[in-house]
Amino acid sequence: MNSQEASQRDGRLYQKVALITGAAGGIGAATARQFAREGAQVVLADLRLEAATELAEEIVSLGGAATAVRVDVSDYDSVQAAVQFAEQTYGHLDILFNNAGIFGDGQRDVTDLSLDEYHRTVRINQDGVFYGIKAAGAAMKEQGGVIINTASIYAFIADRRQFSYHATKAAVVGMTRAAALDLAKYNIRVVAIAPSMIDTPLIDPWRSDERVWNTVRKAQMRQQFGRPEQVAAVVTFLASDEASFVNGHEFFVDDGAASFKR
Ligand SMILES: NC(=O)c1ccc[n+]([C@@H]2O[C@H](COP(=O)([O-])OP(=O)(O)OC[C@H]3O[C@@H](n4cnc5c(N)ncnc54)[C@H](O)[C@@H]3O)[C@@H](O)[C@H]2O)c1
Numbered sequence: 001m002n003s004q005e006a007s008q009r010d011g012r013l014y015q016k017v018a019l020i021t022g023a024a025g026g027i028g029a030a031t032a033r034q035f036a037r038e039g040a041q042v043v044l045a046d047l048r049l050e051a052a053t054e055l056a057e058e059i060v061s062l063g064g065a066a067t068a069v070r071v072d073v074s075d076y077d078s079v080q081a082a083v084q085f086a087e088q089t090y091g092h093l094d095i096l097f098n099n100a101g102i103f104g105d106g107q108r109d110v111t112d113l114s115l116d117e118y119h120r121t122v123r124i125n126q127d128g129v130f131y132g133i134k135a136a137g138a139a140m141k142e143q144g145g146v147i148i149n150t151a152s153i154y155a156f157i158a159d160r161r162q163f164s165y166h167a168t169k170a171a172v173v174g175m176t177r178a179a180a181l182d183l184a185k186y187n188i189r190v191v192a193i194a195p196s197m198i199d200t201p202l203i204d205p206w207r208s209d210e211r212v213w214n215t216v217r218k219a220q221m222r223q224q225f226g227r228p229e230q231v232a233a234v235v236t237f238l239a240s241d242e243a244s245f246v247n248g249h250e251f252f253v254d255d256g257a258a259s260f261k262r
Contacts, residue, residue, distance in 0.1 A: 009039060017092055018040045018043065018094065018097065018239065019096050020042060021071060021082070021128070024055060026198065027232065028046070031228075031236065032044050032055060041089075044068045045100075046100070049070040069082050071100075073124060073128030080131075084139075098147060100128055101202075103205065110163040117164065121165060126175075129171075129172050129175055133190065145188045146190075150192070150193055152169040153196045153252065153254050176191060176250065191243075191247065191250070192251070194250045197220065198226040199226065219262070221255050221256035221257065221260065231253050234251055
C-alpha cells in the first residue's frame, strides 16, 4: 500500500460512494478530488463526458477510485441512470453532490428575458436538483445518506439581470429544507451550500470587463474571489460523519458577501 492509499484509508469518506453532478466543472472537479483523497469512490457525472473521464483518470492515477458517466440533469431518466450506474459500479450510494448548474439569462432585465432562457435555467438549476433528490433519495432509503445541493448567495440577495438564476437558487434552498424533512425518517441528511463568487468558468462572462470584474471581486469582504477548493472543503465536511447533526440548512461559503451592505 502506498502512502496515498494509506491516507485514503484514514479518510473521512473512506468506503463511501459519492455521485457528483457538474463534476467536470470548477466546484465539482475540486470536490471530486477532495472526496477521492478522503477515500470515497466517486462517480463523476457531467454533460461533458470527455472532461469528466479525464478527471476520473487523473484521480485513479493518484490512487483514488473514480469513474465517469454522462448525465443531463434536466432529464430525469438520465439522472436516474447515473444513480443506477453508481450503485452498479460501487454497490450502493451514500452521497449525492447535486451541483450542476448554469448562469443563464444573458444579463437581461426580467421584462426582456425570453421564456426559453427562463425555462432552460429552471430545467437545469431547479428541475435538475429535484431529479437528483428524487432518484438518489430513493436509492439511499435503506442505508441512509447525504444530499448536498448547490444553491448560491443569490438565493438570498438580489443582483440585477439575473432573474432566473435567483429564482432557481431560491428554489434549491426551499427544496433542501422540504426534502430534509421528508427524508429524515430514512436517515438521509439534505443540506445546501451558498457560495459567492468562485473563480470557475461559470463567471467567465465577467472576466473580459475589468471594471465589472473588480466590482464582482469586491463583493467579498476580503475582496478576493473564492477558489473551488475552498468550497470543496465545506462540501467534504458536510458529506462526512463529522456533520452528522447538520441537516435542512444552507451553508454560506462566501467570505461574508451576503452579510454586509454595499
Ligand atoms: N462559480 C460561482 O461563482 C458560483 C457561485 C455560486 C454558486 N455556484 C454554483 O455552483 C455550481 C457549479 O458551478 P461552477 O462554478 O463549478 O461552474 P462550471 O461552469 O465550472 O461547472 C458547471 C458544470 O455543470 C455542467 N453542466 C451544465 N449543464 C449540465 C447539465 N444539464 N447536466 C449535467 N451537467 C451540466 C457543466 O458541463 C460544467 O462542467 C452551479 O450550480 C453554480 O450555479 C457557482
